[in-house]
Amino acid sequence: MRLKKNIAISETGFIFNPSTGDSFTLNxxxxxxxxxxENEKKYEEISDAILEKYxxxxxxxxxxxxxxxxxxxxxxxxxxx
Amino acid sequence: MExxxxxxxxxxxxxxxxxxxxxxxxxxxxxxxxxxxxxKDLLKDYGSPLFVLSEKTITETYNNSKRAFTSRYPKIQFxxxxxxxYLNAVCSLFHQLGSWxxxxxxxxxxxxxxxGIEGKHIIFNGPDKSKEDLIKASKNGSLIHIDHFDELYMLxxxxxxxxxxxxxAIRVNMDTGIFPQWDRFGFNYENGEAWNAINxxxxxxxxxxxxxxxxxxxxxxxxxxxxxxxxxxxxLALEIDHKYKHKIxxxxxxxxxxxxxxxxxxxLPGTDTCPTxxxxxxxxxxxxxxxxxSPENLPTxxxxxGRALIDDAGYILGTxxxxxxxxxxxxxxxxxIGVNMLFTSFWYEHEIFPAQQCSTQTEDTTIYxxxxxxxxxxxxxxxxxxxxxxxxxxxxxxxxxxxxxxMQFITLRPKIILIDTESKAHIIRKNETNSVFENLxxxxxxxxx
Amino acid sequence: MxxxxxxxxxxxxxxxxxxxxxxxxxxxxxxxxxxxxRIIGLAYENLEPGIYMPNTADKIYQIPYPSAGxxxxxxxxxxxxxxxxxxxxxxxxxxxLYTFMKNEKKLAQMGIKTFLPSIKQFEERHKANLxxxxxxxxxxxxxxxxVTNISDLSNINDKFDFPVLVKGKFYDAYIVYNLExxxxxxNKIASKWGVPVIIQEYIQGTEVNVVALGDGKGNTIGAxxxxxxxxxxxxxxxxxxxxxxxxMLEITRNLIKKTRWRGGMELEMIKTEDNKYFMIExxxxxxxxxxLANGAGQNLPEALVNLAMGINVEPYKTYKTGIMFxxxxxxxxxxxxxxxxxxxxxxx
Ligand SMILES: Cc1ncc(COP(=O)(O)O)c(C=O)c1O
Numbered sequence: 055m056r057l058k059k060n061i062a063i064s065e066t067g068f069i070f071n072p073s074t075g076d077s078f079t080l081n082x083x084x085x086x087x088x089x090x091x092e093n094e095k096k097y098e099e100i101s102d103a104i105l106e107k108y109x110x111x112x113x114x115x116x117x118x119x120x121x122x123x124x125x126x127x128x129x130x131x132x133x134x135x
Numbered sequence: 136m137e138x139x140x141x142x143x144x145x146x147x148x149x150x151x152x153x154x155x156x157x158x159x160x161x162x163x164x165x166x167x168x169x170x171x172x173x174x175k176d177l178l179k180d181y182g183s184p185l186f187v188l189s190e191k192t193i194t195e196t197y198n199n200s201k202r203a204f205t206s207r208y209p210k211i212q213f214x215x216x217x218x219x220x221y222l223n224a225v226c227s228l229f230h231q232l233g234s235w236x237x238x239x240x241x242x243x244x245x246x247x248x249x250x251g252i253e254g255k256h257i258i259f260n261g262p263d264k265s266k267e268d269l270i271k272a273s274k275n276g277s278l279i280h281i282d283h284f285d286e287l288y289m290l291x292x293x294x295x296x297x298x299x300x301x302x303x304a305i306r307v308n309m310d311t312g313i314f315p316q317w318d319r320f321g322f323n324y325e326n327g328e329a330w331n332a333i334n335x336x337x338x339x340x341x342x343x344x345x346x347x348x349x350x351x352x353x354x355x356x357x358x359x360x361x362x363x364x365x366x367x368x369x370x371l372a373l374e375i376d377h378k379y380k381h382k383i384x385x386x387x388x389x390x391x392x393x394x395x396x397x398x399x400x401x402x403l404p405g406t407d408t409c410p411t412x413x414x415x416x417x418x419x420x421x422x423x424x425x426x427x428x429s430p431e432n433l434p435t436x437x438x439x440x441g442r443a444l445i446d447d448a449g450y451i452l453g454t455x456x457x458x459x460x461x462x463x464x465x466x467x468x469x470x471x472i473g474v475n476m477l478f479t480s481f482w483y484e485h486e487i488f489p490a491q492q493c494s495t496q497t498e499d500t501t502i503y504x505x506x507x508x509x510x511x512x513x514x515x516x517x518x519x520x521x522x523x524x525x526x527x528x529x530x531x532x533x534x535x536x537x538x539x540x541x542m543q544f545i546t547l548r549p550k551i552i553l554i555d556t557e558s559k560a561h562i563i564r565k566n567e568t569n570s571v572f573e574n575l576x577x578x579x580x581x582x583x584x
Numbered sequence: 585m586x587x588x589x590x591x592x593x594x595x596x597x598x599x600x601x602x603x604x605x606x607x608x609x610x611x612x613x614x615x616x617x618x619x620x621x622r623i624i625g626l627a628y629e630n631l632e633p634g635i636y637m638p639n640t641a642d643k644i645y646q647i648p649y650p651s652a653g654x655x656x657x658x659x660x661x662x663x664x665x666x667x668x669x670x671x672x673x674x675x676x677x678x679x680x681l682y683t684f685m686k687n688e689k690k691l692a693q694m695g696i697k698t699f700l701p702s703i704k705q706f707e708e709r710h711k712a713n714l715x716x717x718x719x720x721x722x723x724x725x726x727x728x729x730x731v732t733n734i735s736d737l738s739n740i741n742d743k744f745d746f747p748v749l750v751k752g753k754f755y756d757a758y759i760v761y762n763l764e765x766x767x768x769x770x771n772k773i774a775s776k777w778g779v780p781v782i783i784q785e786y787i788q789g790t791e792v793n794v795v796a797l798g799d800g801k802g803n804t805i806g807a808x809x810x811x812x813x814x815x816x817x818x819x820x821x822x823x824x825x826x827x828x829x830x831x832m833l834e835i836t837r838n839l840i841k842k843t844r845w846r847g848g849m850e851l852e853m854i855k856t857e858d859n860k861y862f863m864i865e866x867x868x869x870x871x872x873x874x875x876l877a878n879g880a881g882q883n884l885p886e887a888l889v890n891l892a893m894g895i896n897v898e899p900y901k902t903y904k905t906g907i908m909f910x911x912x913x914x915x916x917x918x919x920x921x922x923x924x925x926x927x928x929x930x931x932x
């Protein structure tokens with residue numbers, strides 16, 4: 055799973071997709087996860103890092119994570135694989 | 136190292152647009168306590184969903200409305216509109232506070248008597264009063280508000296046969312400048328029907344015309360129609376005095392004051408736009424005081440306020456069952472509160488709050504109830520923080536009509552709790568069980584296995 | 585004499601084909617002879633052109649919609665006030681006026697001046713209340729009713745002949761020729777602006793308008809009549825010309841005198857073939873074409889601020905007739921970074 059190449063993410067959590075002209079905002083944890091994805095981390099690595107840092111259980115995070123990924127797909131921010 | 140508070144990751148599309156109705160995050164503060172009692176504890180102890188009523192809020196609201204009227208007019212009497220919420224605990228509380236009872240059926244009439252209210256303090260409204268109801272009410276000296284000519288003639292007959300003089304008023308409907316006009320109840324003012332009914336009553340000599348009644352509508356967003364209504368009732372009272380030298384003892388202006396809920400389709404929230412009790416009181420009492428009625432004959436002003444006295448005191452607590460994405464990618468949250476118990480969600484945009492700390496970020500969400508029906512929508516579109524399965528929610532201002540108009544559909548109705556002024560919780564209605572319904576049903580033998 | 589410098593917040597920066605009055609108000613304020621200004625633009629949406637226009641606002645803040653409630657609104661204003669020390673706010677949307685009027689005292693306590701009509705003045709001139717308003721002040725108005733429920737439209741034939749106008753509580757108006765069109769537009773308006781929706785008799789004639797300013801004591805501080813020369817499909821003026829019409833001024837002065845109107849207003853009238861004037865709408869704020877009044881010699885935004893600041897303002901006695909305005913559209917060049925800043929921080 056990869057983020058589309060030309061997508062610009064600013065540290066404020068603002069995303070601009072120049073190929074569609076859409077822009078988005080992220081919450082802080084969304085920024086964190088997106089930067090993991092940008093660095094091509096696998097789900098297991100991301101999950102470990104988040105569970106280590108935040109007060110959350112595996113199942114809740116897994117559900118939220120895949121929901122988030124679905125939203126990235128819906129918004130055409132991921133490369134089709 | 137202590138872990139950081141988690142919130143789920145959110146991505147929101149920025150909609151470029153022009154000023155319009157929706158948008159802009161509203162920071163939803165959680166409601167974790169009701170009158171000092173923890174929402175989580177209530178749900179743990181009594182199950183989810185759960186209706187909660189606040190005695191403190193009921194008392195404060197009642198006192199506030201009473202103050203608004205008594206500070207402007209010497210003779211005020213509230214009559215609790217049973218249909219709004221006829222739980223015995225609630226009615227008893229209103230009676231303790233000084234309210235009479237306003238009922239619209241034999242069922243409600245019985246309830247009022249059981250709640251210990253004297254017959255002469257029961258106002259009997261509505262188009263459906265049986266002969267038995269009318270006989271009982273006449274003998275008890277209740278105030279019978281006549282709705283149509285068929286009832287008027289029946290009552291004259293009854294009066295004759297039981298040798299009583301029932302105390303009556305007529306319900307009057309009228310043009311108060313609001314649209315649509317509620318003209319299906321009572322006798323019309325403008326076309327002379329009301330005056331006609333009055334003449335029948337006065338000439339029959341069988342009934343004692345003690346009052347005049349109207350109920351011009353519900354959730355009245357402006358106080359001025361009440362001024363018009365008061366004026367028209369007074370005109371009738373003056374004409375009666377003029378023609379029959381008979382003084383009307385009370386004017387009953389009905390209910391209809393708006394609660395602070397927001398109507399569907401309203402642009403501004405109800406908390407900003409709804410008139411206060413003072414506004415309504417001003418509109419009504421000024422007209423009476425400035426009328427031709429002499430000070431020693433001022434009629435008692437009766438108010439059958441329902442919604443505005445109880446809505447704020449009611450809460451329904453519930454639990455998130457699931458989150459899902461609709462085909463469009465839109466977020467949907469399913470809770471265990473459905474339209475079967477929150478009837479008012481058909482016309483209100485109910486305010487809904489998380490019961491625990493949650494993310495400050497919100498997402499445009501649809502909130503569904505648990506029923507397998509497409510109409511089971513609690514909020515079509517609300518900027519809502521992301522809750523997880525098992526998280527709790529609180530819906531505010533639901534005290535009016537829900538606990539009477541609810542439906543037993545698919546599932547059983549939950550408990551109702553009253554929190555007293557010392558923050559103690561009392562069950563005032565038990566949850567239904569399967570046996571409650573099984574007891575009512577009879578399966579013919581040949582269908583039994 | 586040194587001119588004072590005021591910090592003035594202005595809303596309605598949506599200078600689109602359905603424009604808000606914010607930008608023309610700001611132009612008036614910037615041309616004031618009596619004071620200098622720092623302009624704080626208050627925006628609801630992120631693409632209101634006034635946000636990005638040069639020489640318009642010195643600073644932009646996003647504010648919550650009126651539909652979010654008075655509390656959220658006051659909180660945001662408090663925050664902006666703590667950064668900017670506002671002297672005065674000029675709200676320019678009908679839909680937000682109620683919230684401003686309700687909070688007038690709170691704003692005053694914070695030291696922010698406004699110059700608004702009272703809630704009573706605001707309410708009684710509402711489209712839905714126009715018939716009783718006309719009766720009370722002895723003004724010709726078209727027949728109209730306020731409808732809250734679509735099912736109440738079915739017997740509309742008893743009350744009106746088609747065509748009729750369907751109007752939103754705050755904005756939008758359509759002329760319809762049959763029941764189907766009426767129901768369709770009812771829904772369209774109700775879903776956007778809520779109920780009631782107003783059904784109004786259609787009166788044939790020329791649409792003429794007045795922009796005016798009342799001092800709250802019954803005096804007319806300024807008034808300029810105009811005829812729309814070109815009307816867009818949204819019913820907005822795309823060009824207009826000032827008129828020499830004493831009758832319109834008389835109606836205006838009379839109305840302001842009787843209502844003791846406080847603040848800016850726009851009167852929309854229909855002048856019929858036989859020279860009768862029917863009031864069709866009274867907008868409780870400065871209209872988007874107010875800059876035409878500037879052009880004709882009356883700087884009404886300036887006068888409004890001076891009134892708000894408690895300064896005695898001499899009424900304007902004259903204006904030039906035959907002055908025209910022609911709206912035009914113009915493409916500004918912006919950058920996504922401005923857009924980002926506004927969306928992330930809520931200010932620019
Ligand atoms: C006769 C009568 N009185 C009082 C009420 C209570 O009205 P509200 O809850 O609007 O105050 C109703 C409600 O329908 C009513 O029909």
